[in-house]
Amino acid sequence: MKKLVLSIFIFGLAGQLIGQDQSKFKQLKEELATPNVYRTASGAPGHEYYQQKADYNMQIVLDDAAQQISGKETITYTNNSPDVLTYLWVQLDQNMRAKDSDTKLISSEDINKFKYPGSLQRHFDYANFDGGFKIEGVTDYAGNKLTYTIVKTMMRIELPKPMLSKGKFSFKIDWHYNINNRMEIGGRSGLEYFEKEDNYIYTIAQFFPRMCVYNDVEGWQNKQFLGNGEFTLPFGDYEVAITVPSDHVVSATGVLSNAGKILSDDQLDRLKEAADAEKPVFIVTPEEALEAEKSKAKDTKTWKFEAKNVRDFAFASSRKFIWDAQVVKQKTKDVMAMSFYPKEGNPLWERYSTRVIVQTLKTYSKHTFDYPYPVAISVHTDRIGMEYPMICFNGGRPNADGTYSERTKYGMHSVIIHEVGHNYFPMIVNSDERQWTWMDEGLNTFLQYLTEQEWQRDYPSRRGPANLIVDYMKGDKSNIVPIMTNSESLLQFGNNAYGKPATALNILRETVMGRELFDYAFKTYATRWMFKHPTPADFFRTMEDASAIDLDWFWRGWFMTTDHVDIALKNVSHYELNTMNTEKELAFNESVAKAGPKNISEIRNKTAIKQTENERDPSLNDKYIGVDENALSEAEIKKNERILENLSDKEKALLDAGYQFYQLDFENIGGLVMPIILSFTFEDNSTEVVRIPAEIWKRNNFEVSKVFIFKKQVKNIQLDPFIETADTDTGNNAWPSQVVPSRFNMFKSGSRY
Template identity: 50%
Template sequence: MKRIFTGILFVMGTVGASFAQDIQNNPGSNHGNKFEQLGTILNTPNEQRTASGAPGVKYWQQRADYNIKCELDEKNLMLKGSETVTYFNNSPDVLTYIWLQLDENEHSSTNNSGYQSSSTMPKQTTLQGIDRTEVRNSDADNGLGDIITKLTDGTGKKLAYTINKTMMRIELPVPLKSGQQFIFNIDWNYKITDRNTVGGRGGYEFFPGDGNYLFTMTQWYPRLCVYSDFQGWQNHQFTGRGEFALTFGNFHVQMTVPADHVIGATGECLNYAAVLSPAKLALYNKAKTSTAPVEIVTLADAKKAEGAPSAAKKTWVFQANNVRDFAWGSSRKFVWDAMGQNVAGKPVMCMSFYGKEAYNLYSKYSTRLVAHTIKSYSDFSINYPYPVAQSVEASNGMEYPMICFNYGRTEKDGTYSESTKNGMIGVIIHEVGHNFFPMIVNSDERQWSWMDEGLNSFVEYLTEELWDNKFPSKKGAAYTIVDYMKLPKNELEPIMSNSENIVRFGPNAYTKPATGLNILRETIMGRKLFDYAFKEYAKRWAFKHPTPADLFRTMEDASGEDLDWFWRGWFYGTDPVDISLDSVKVGKADLLDTYNQPKRTVFTPKIAPPSVNSFEDISKIRNRTDKSIVFQTDKDTATHDFYWKYARGLAGVDTVKFANLVKAQTPPVFETDVPTADDKAKYGSKYAYQLNFSNKGGLVMPIIVEFKYTDGTTYTDRIPVQIWRLNEKNCSKFYVLDKEVASIKLDPMRETADIDETNNFWGKSGEPSKFQVFKQKVGANGPARGQSSGVNPMQVATGSK
């Protein structure tokens, strides 16, 4: 609300605030850049992709259907397969060749991507580390990667092909015209690698304690690259970092494995009646309507299978429609539980697979988290469309349609640390959430990692917050990105960078975009506008291939907000937020009897009560005060464990409320008169303040000002970002208040990722609180990822230590 005095002069005095050098980010001008439209930075709208951000009337995308048969040779650690692929050319173009991905060549010493980074001699390493270095520095073939044994067309004629590192080009016998399809057959095999020594997303893990394996079969079959309207063939090699751009299609997959193995896979199993006993099948059917996990394969079953491996084989058959990939896990170690979750009237089977090493965590949380995640993501984006969602414990963290691999293991005594539990909750939500981004809203992860990881990390943050209001989310809240944003420019790159060229991958691809979206939602747009636009983006691009421009344009188109300034600064630049309160001018009203000018009656907004303690971000506070939100751990008391109670202390659940600022909406009343005695009495007690700000970081952002009055009450004003539009370096705001101000603080809830809080204060306010950020390190020979290690409070409380 604007507060305007007429008929009043102010006698001003300057009260000093800290001054700092004005950083000239654009020496030629102080305006006209940061608020300009993105223009030609974005791709030109066309009939495939419109200026509104929606798919155009001539949008198209390719399709590939797979019929795959494979066999897992556990003794020799080999996977052998054959597949028939039907490729549909829905593009307007004539194709003379097609490209496939051979991702397993990542491990080959001769056919890997060839990308190398600078390296140094380590102070200490492992024998395996020496072996890997020797192989990389030699021309010897380590025998890993895809071996193609046969390639023919649908009639059995041989096809010519060329393997270039992690990609394979098939020469088409005749050009493939628009609207036509091409069928080919390919046979292949490869040696399965040890994930914990060789690395990578798929492979095996060996458990020496019981002599068994856990297999995660991912990127395991030759698969089509994307051919799109915006880049033609996606031709970035697979280096192990940048993930996958894939074509939608239908999968029919038959997997032959040891008879005592249990398989979790993309899609629905078509032959449970053949691979499960009648008793196990009955438990599976019971789980469909259960509101709590039902163990189909129990812990006792799994331990029994571990001790007596079977020499027989079974074939499991799965069908998955309209998916971009297929993955599976297989082991005799698996406990298997399941429960149903209703999403928009449709049942979804939520399931988990895990070994005894994770039992005390996964049996309690994993399937419940799967159900919570698909329901929460559905509320924020689109309704989950698939019949199955699964979590597999594999000391890993990787996602595929309807299935993901996660970590979270306990001590041998079954206890676990709070960090292990919270890490497991976070990774399950994150990886299950990838079903939406990018498994359904199918961006090119190889080119724009943030459209996969960043968007998903943002909705992960929202989902974690709805799981438990006490959950310590590591990304999303603005203050969590500050340490990254304040790094020297030579250590940063824009979010809009190719995946392989990012130095600090986690903050750049995950945390910064997630934080930016949360700032848009909480501070710039508001939840209502943001949520509507974000859902519109998900609806428009479900089962399609969006680009960044499609997201940017849709968010503006559906909200009525011009956000080009935000995309330009946050996604295309590396400038941080550093808004300084340079000085404050203080004045008192001097009402002059001879000064006759129209004046307005001024309305003072209601003063909000104190907000919250400084350790909680604004999302937590708003969620807690939103009566429509019931946190999952409050709804399901079975999720309560030692740490749920531990986090709440003796006082129990925190029920502190934060009231939103209410501004008066009464229109001003105009009068023309000389000030009266009543006017003097009324306005002579007013306090006037001019706040002078400078933009030292370079990234424009709304200014949030908290006034603390001498009587102890507070008032917060939110100044829109457009205050910077005519001068991107300096601005000021004039206030007339009923009370005397004791101190002023910028960004009191740490909403804007301001990197320097020391210049955010005026008056007697205290110094900003400090908080510690650390990175957990695990040695080369340390525990598996997500393995609880060391004495934990749970052991002390339960007396096991």
């Protein structure tokens, strides 16, 4: 411990620029698009913001014998942009499965992939599958042929005449394609085959030619679909008729408009009951589904659905489906939560699926807006999790005997929460998935975490809390890219697009902004951009605009770099004030001398030397022996007396108050600037937590010091005591230093000892 001289009264730690890079707090000017009439500097839509509209009328046929989908669709496209369009771009996502697909060519692989018969067979199944759209015709509404060019997963349609602003154009596309067995060759949609009973579950999506987005940011977003980057779509209204075998049950985006012709009287009554039920009610019972499984109807039924203001349409069809439903009450409207699942999903699915949907809508709506659609549907099929407006396909299957592990149960809960949650991001807050995966996956994973915790206390969430991202953050930087990386170029897809942005948002909420400010700003973003097309800049700007907190350093560090958090408590120095009192200072010096370490000779001489000469003859001693080295000089005494004479009574009182000064020196090893959170434990075992904003690093990004003044002595200091900053090395976070226990493997693979 050291004594501070009187200059402590004018104490100040002035940050000095020492020639180091201060870019971590540079404002995001060049990185973000210039605000304009379409998108404002506040992050809100501008007064001339526009978006296109695409309405669909479709007749779809599911051929259960041939495993084929065919469709006739009419698209009415409205040009709300100020621009004149001479052609339209349409997405042909199924062409990813065509034999000449780029997706197959660009997939990196080595010979180890083919070591096992199963993987080799899967390769041949994938390579030889005749996927892709078979376009049978493209005409205008009157039936006149239109010129079109297919460019892999995109199709350009030449307009007969330029399409003016506010103009509309209707055209027709006839097509078919073979349905992929996604259990064998993968895919977000496709079929699952049940060999024992020769039945199928079809989960069908990306199944029709769909309009590309045209906007003020990209123009036409016609980036090829390669597999990772998902879907960017305009809003519109849908009328869809789906013809399937008469013993099938169909679930789809939208509202079933001909239920009276499709469902039995008993099923209609149950549907009415469910509209006011607090627990799930069977619409199609397990017994009815089991009976349907045994049949193979030759005739067909047509299910008709209507959906307003949606960006996409998907459906599921099977004779195996059990169907249950219950209502979710909201201030603005009631919503029907529904689940469709085969007997193989029970008992998990009938017990949990619909109830998890209900909780998801409650939590997400609290943090964004009331769920605006009439239904929210979860469909079960094995090993998949994928989302579409009002409907999603989810895994989580028990064992054949109905037993299941804890992992299966929570995995099923989490995937339902996640996929139902995607209704909010990106189905309603309609970000560009083809470009920025994190804008829907990251935001959605963050809200998934909040929902899991509201579903069950101590829910085993895999993503969200800061400590769960540490291993990724401290990993090999050659295998890590910034969050702000195009979807197709991501490395460690799950960590980058799901885990890291979800963690970043949770840190913003818990550590940087606080829950109240964060929740207000996040809700502002959601409501500003519901049913619109936001960009990353719109999100970044809105979060700052609604909170009055400068977050540019945070977006830069967490989203635009691969820096990690490793802040070290490098050194702690303890001081007390010089009281200027000769007697007290002499006593202090003596106590320090006695408390200090002893050299080895001094320790051993205490026993080795039985008696010194002055111990035998005390007359040799005088009053200075033992204290000379600690005594104050006459000059020091006089200087202290002069200082005391010039102090006020308040200043003299401060000298005797017993203040303890601690200078803490910090080092930013990981490069990612973050708030400094400290927990002080005092000699009386009381504690105090101090939170220092990240701006302490503004003038020196790598080394800072801070002095703390207490009235009692500190015995322990802990940095990041609540593991809330994703600090990758907690071994340098404590004073006195602490050993962090770890495990090691005594035996290595391939080693004898």
